Amino acid sequence: MAAPLDDAALDQLFRTARTFNHYRDEPVGEDTLRAIWDLMKMGPTSANQLPARLVWCVSDEAKATLAAAASDSNATKILKAPVSVVLGMDVEFHEHLPTLYPHADAKSWFDGNRELREASAFRNSSLQGGYLILAARALGVDVGPMSGFDAGAVDKAFFADTPNVRANFIATLGYGDTATLHPRNPRPAFETFNRVV
Structure with missing residues (x-):
């Protein structure tokens, strides 16, 4: 059994970590993006499905294309961030299961059932999105x-050559400007949203 992480690690991942809308003018290198992927891909998904497909927007052109498909306030955030990422979901993820989950015929579970694939792709790519956030924080990236x-516009701009992939969510990445933070929003006590039965 692994030992619990120390308080400093828990703070960096959860307790003092924040969601940032503004970043310092400091680039995030491709080596860091690759390191984020190498961590997030290790997070568990159902039958190792790994349906997330990422497009890392680092050029001004790519960020402008993404911003054009976002709400006004989000467009500003995208344009100013060092990196923006589109996290898509591949509804044909099952085609990769013979390699990713070789000890069972998992591909057959999804053959001919697009509704099941879509539900599973959304659920598991969302999990991978959470791992993306934690991996980035673990590496010091906010x-x-x-x-x-507009998901349709994002799909057209970034997944036109892979029509089986659809946008799930987007995120900005960088080194956060702490001077722009507002006070942390409240978090509920255990009893508010939990039951032990």
Whole structure:
């Protein structure tokens, strides 16, 4: 059994970590993006489905294309962030299961059932999005996940050559500007949203 993480690690991942809308003018290198992927891909998904497909927008052109499909406030965040990422979900993820989950015929569970694939792709790519945030934080990178975009326009701009992939959510990444933070929003006590039965 692994030992619990120390308080400093728990703070960095959860307790003092924040969602950022503004970043310092400091680039996030491709080596860091690859390191985020190498961590997030290790997070558990059902039958190792790994349906997330990421497009890392680092060029001004790519960020402008993404911003054009976002709400006004999100567009500003995207344009100013060092990196923005589109996290898509592949509804044909099952085609990769013979490699990713070789000890069972998991592909057959999803053959001919698009509704099941879509539900599973959404659930598991969302999990991977959470792992993206935690991996980035573990590496000292701040993240600002967001909705507020035209999914059809994002799909057309970034997944036109892979029509089986659809946008789930987008996020900005960088090194957060702590001077712009507002006080932390409240979090409920255990008893508010939990039951032990």
